Amino acid sequence: MRGSAHAHSYLWGPTANGKREHAGGSTVIHVLFNIENQDEMKMRTTVLHYLAFLLEGCLLIASARNCRTEYRFANFDFCNLTQIPPVPGDTFKFILNFNYIREVNATSFTRLEALVELQLGSQFTKYLIIRKDAFVNLPELINLDLAKNEMLVLDPQAFAGLSNLRNLWLYYNSLNESVLEQDYFQHFLSLEFVDLSFNHISRLRPHSLFYGLHSLNTLILKMNRIVVICEGDLHSLQGKSNMFLDLSNNLFYKSEIHYCGNPFRGITFDTLKFQGNGISSDKMLHFCNSVMGTSFLQLNFGSHIMGPGFGFNNTRDPVRETFAGLAESSLKILDLSVGGIFSLNPHLFANLSDLVILQLSRNKINQIQKEAFAGLQSLTNLNLSNNILGEIYVYTFEELSNIIVIDLQQNNIGSIQNNAFSGLEKLEQLYLQDNAIKTVYFFQTLPFTFFINLSENKLDYLNTPIKATYLDFTENRLKDLGSLHKILQVQSVQFVILRKNRLSTCIASGNISEDNQLLYLDLAENMLQIIWESEFCLDIFSKLSKLQVLHLDQNHLKFLPKHVFHGLISLRKLNLSSNLLSYLFPGVFPSNLTTLDLSKNQLLSPSPEIFTSLSQLDITHNMFICGCELSSLILWLIQTNVTLIGSQHDIYCVFPDAFFGVPLSNITVDDCDEETTLKSLRVYLFIFSSVTIVLFIILVVIYTRFRGFCFTLYKRIIRITIDDQMLAMDASACKYDAYICYSGKDFEWVQNALLSQLDSQYCTKNRFNLCIEERDFIPGEDHINNVCEAIKNSKKTICIVTEQFLKDGWCIEAFNFAQRCCNSGQHCTEW
Template identity: 35%
Template sequence: MRSVRAAGPRAQNHHHQLLLLVVVVVGRISACWLEPHSGYVSCINMNLKEPPPRDSLPANTTELDISFNNISRLSRASLPPLAYLQVLLLGRQLQGLVVEDLAFAELPQLRWLDLGGNRLLVLEPRALWGLHRLEKLQMDYNGLEDEVLEGDFFRDLTSLRELDLTGNSLQRARLSGVFLSMASLRVLKLRSNTKLESLCEGDLAALSGLRLELLDLSDTRMFQDTAFNWTECGNPLRNLSFGLLDISSTTFVPSSLQNFLESIRGVPIKALNLCLLPNIGRSFAFMNFKEPVREWFLGLEKSGVEVLDFSRNRVFSLHPRVFSAFPAVRSLDVSRNKVNEIAPGAFQGLESLVFLNLSYNLLGEIYERSFKDLVNSPLDSIDLSHNHIGIIQNTAFAGFPHLTMLDLRDNSILQLPQLMLPSLTYLMLGDNRLSNLYGLQTMDKSLVFLDVRRNRLHNLGEVWRAMASPRVQFLLFEGNVLRDCPPEATPWSPNNSLVYLDISGNTMEIAWASGHCTDMFHTLGALQKLYLDRNLLTALPDGLFLGLSSLLKLNLSNNHLSSVSAASLEPLRSLEVLDLAWNRLVVLDPMALGPLALLQLLDLRGNPFHCTCALMPLLAWLNSSASAAVASFPDALRCASPAELQAVLLVLLDSQGCEEEDPQLVRHLRLSLLCASSSAVLLLLVATLGHRCCRRRFYHGLMWLRELLLTWEWGATPKANEKRGGGAEFYYDAFVCHSEADFPWVRSELLRRLDLRGGRGGPLSMCLEARDFVPGEAHMDNLVRAVDASRCTLCVLTRHFLADSWCMEALRLAQGRGGSLGTRHDVLVLLLGSLPEFQLQRHGPVRAHLQAGRPCVRWPEDPQDRDWCADLLLVTIREGVPCEGPQGGTRFRMRSLRAVGPPT
């Protein structure tokens, strides 16, 4: 085996030299990334010291990005002459950038030039000359000062439409005369020039008569000086008009804001951005800040503002007529403030308002007086979402015939008010605390979209209530606890227009498992999308999807489905998307998807597939060309079991060894197995009944069969053994009387030794309780029969024998049938274990047996003597002679008894 060693100093030095050589070579020959057939070339972050040479670039290059490099100087000779280049991005050079005169003269088609992010940018006076077709120039965060606007740097930029000077060091935005030729300029960005202190009349005079789509003055420090002379400053925006004037995030104090807006009186402004003003509004507890009032905005009364963004401030209270200076405003955004109070008349004067946004505030109640001043306006939409609204007065929105959208999401509404809104189309009530939709009937004539997600609805009757509107098309009930089916529930009217139904995140399993409301979809013939995910479904009720003839998408993901049948999907002939992800499908029969002829997308991710031969039909279906475009995410389908295939992709499984079984053969085998098992059960039943009814005859039959077998084997039967002295015949040679606890020793030790010594006379015929007693008969009858049918009784005397009353009764019974040896019935006692004399004397039958001097044999403790004792027992039982041992005699006096054999 090869050994692994650490590299020595010489080898490490060689590796370092090779790495340095690779770095040098890569630094010299790094190639830019080319996008075929598009003209785009990217050389971003390639440590270039100069622009790529002309021969390394395609002739049709239209966009060249060489940002994030180390280019320190640009000259006319360094930039390759590219006749079709329109976009050149030179931002973020890491070591600063110097642009020489006429550096871009060889790029006549350039439309967009990006020099932003070069904080050490140095422009020579004629650096940008020759760019007559340039439309967009980005020079943000270059550290530029006032001379860039006051000089002739932009002399040839006659086609310029957008100039971005964000984040520079401008102190005053005074434009030079070269801007007079920029008749196409539409966007001027002066944002984040933190040194910009003022903007006065004449600074933008070079743009006189233009309409700027955007003038961005946000995030500046203008007019911080409260002693600023506004009379001398004049109107900084005179003879200009604006699509959007952005003065957000400025440090205006209320007085300076009012003076600035007064100074631009009459300037046409379509949209005004006044958000994120740090000194406006007292919020919840800052009483030293002022709230906005009507007088602040009087300067804009004739500016024709249509869009006012007053969001993300700290306004707590809306004072009366605060927005009356904006009679033409159509969209008012007061979101993300701290509004808690709406004074009567707060919206007075907003005669053209169409959209009102009060979301993300601290409103708690809505009264009739809150929006009473907007009754005569063409108000179309109100956004009151993400507040703390708990109560809405029933007449709060009365008199709004044009209101089509009301957004009340994420509030604390407990009861839906009876809103008289005849034109309401979109009603959003998600994330509230509604337990019913009582009151919806007052607005259901025109309702098309209803959102009641994540409320506390539990009765499916609320879905029926929402369906009462004949125009409703979209119902969103996701995240409730729908589970109760109303007793009067009937299928919806077939005239409904519902196309989208979301009941996900509920507990529909509770309703459907009890067999209720399973016909709720039967009349939704126009429904196209149905979401039933996260409903704890374990099975799909039969006929659940009947009537869904137009359904295109069905989402059953994140349930507990273990199987999907073809019968349940049969009605979904038009289905295109089926989502079964994250269920408990162990195997899926492709035949279940047979009715879905138009299926285009099937999601099976997250199911615990059991990869056995039963899964092979699904694998064959997934690998077929017909379904290749249907199964989505094939790389996410993995085995969950067995353990040796866990996490293996389904597409990598091999079907070898999974031959298809013959259905006809399987049918025959099942029939044969059924017949055999039925016959076995029948025979067992007959045998049980026969034994129950005729067990006595059955027992005598077994005895006769046993006698016949012994006659064939030994030529004699137990009945042939005549009793000496009386001539009687017996079934057994001896009846072994023992306690149940001693049976293992009797069977493994005593009987085994006696059977091994059967000799020519054959084995002894011993009567045992466990084998020869008739089941079901009285125990005493069995004892009498055993004693009468045996030549002698052998009692195994132990501690358990003395404690067993039936054993003592058997001994007494045997003593009554005869006396000592030589009489009609012999009683032999085999003493096993150590028993004290006083304990034996306590039991009458044992005491009488010993005092009469009848045979009592002890089982030897020495294993060598046990064979001798077994031989003597065998002779005594057969011939009836007394046992004599080495010590002479088999009768023992009580005081000579001692513990012998294994203790018990």
């Protein structure tokens, strides 16, 4: 059931029961949902609606709100209001979103002569009633937002007095077509913009009063329920120029192909947006033939169903006749993005000779036939990104003599014929990123180009100079830093990006031009440390006299070669962040440097003298050792005029443990007065040196004049000391007279030659008590312990040194231990 169009009715959105009600003595018409349309709208709008609503609500709740007026700005979002609060008469902006206001009438607002913007959307009530003369006290209002109310009830005189209103938002209000077909807009003499998207409008037949809206140039009707527009439906918009009409995501796909005339006759369009309406090649042919003669600056048919797409073949690719009806439309911009076009057929756009921009991104384009772009002599911008192109041939871009921008990013391009871009003398920007290109031979025939983006490809070698100003080779597989020599043989190159490659070696191929114009060089996220460790290409920057910006971050750099920046006389900005630098040589940076990034390194105690020429410095997240060695840097940080990038809390100590994480700004250096410390040290060194020299001279004189007496005294002291030690030794403390150390292989000789003649246990007439391993070592005891005890408990140690003795490790160990014991004089062992 639809609302009647009489002069005294209100305009309502859907209600739950569809019955008539009364409010304020006037008839109220309820517009009941059509069940079929309701299901369709749920599929298309519910998710987007609630996501947007929740996002905006969360952001506003999280922000601080004052629920008051300040600086002529009245902010009353989320204030649980049920009535319009009073505000000062000079308020210029009044926000009342997200409240519980149910009704606005002639007494709701006091006279606000200065108010230019009013927001009254997203009320938490079931409906919002706008009664007669509700805004009559707001004569200067320019922007009125009533969007996102569950149901909006409008009196026919609701907008009385808003003759200066320019912009009106009425989206998400469950409004039907009556809002356009009745005379609710009769008071809008200056209206320029109307947003009626996400409503329930099923037909488009604006009231005749739209003739008088001479300033109206924007009408947004996306996400409604419009099925068809016929000739005469937009009669009240005839005569308007530069019109922006958005009919996206309606239900035009439900209408059958039949002749309905030209609904846009007499209207000159800036932009007509028709995307998301299920436009097939046949419907596109019908549309273009229907609007023949109408002038469009821009047509947007994105999210169409032209072309077979992938896995089905129920729609065909567009052909030359498809767009023939637009031949006299003076079309400048055509958007056919997001669809299923597989092949661009010959002479497809031959009738669009005025076309300047062609958007074909996000289709399934795999083939570009010969002469596909024939007739596009005026085309300057071609977007073929996000398709499935695999090859670019010589004929692909024929006849695009005025092309300036070609976008081929995010395809599967692996091969490009050498002359593919020849003849494109006006080409300035070429986007080839995110493809599978391995070689760049095609650049040999490429005319001079301002911007070339080859990032995210599979390039592993640059074999030819490239005539361009801006070159981007980010995220390829280049290994040789010497490629920079090849690039800079062309004087026109000013910007080079080699970030995220595999640069780890350097073989110079050609010489860098002395007249190179390079201004910007990005070598970040490579492996320059390996190159400079091998002492290759230490002079890579020596001829870059005009370079102003250099990025060397994330290169695993542990050191900087001493003269690596020699020649960079114009360098202003240097990025060395995220490396492993712990020390910087004085003078390593050029004196003209003004901005330096050393964050996320391992600097311990850098000298502030290194940073004297800078105006900006970032040394956050380093490994500062907070001792007196760092006092000069701490004092410099306090006194310097250099702008420190990042928070001071990120410039902190890591050692000693007691200062871990403490910002340098909180460290005091009162106990580290360098001058006082140096003076004290000089005094101590002078005294020590003087005393040492005097004592040395006295000792030399004494020794020279009394050396005989000194020698006699020395001998007497030695003799007394040795005699005292001998007397102190208790001979009875020694268990054995001697320990015989020998190799087990010499036992027979030792037994016959020594033991039988000396050892008392062999013969009672022998005088000595000897210790031998086979008889006197304790069984089970560690062998070395037995040896040690034997040596310590013997008056003498006798080693039978033979060839076998020298080969026996235990014998050598016993010999060494006996020697140490004898030298220490701590027991009775002698030699």
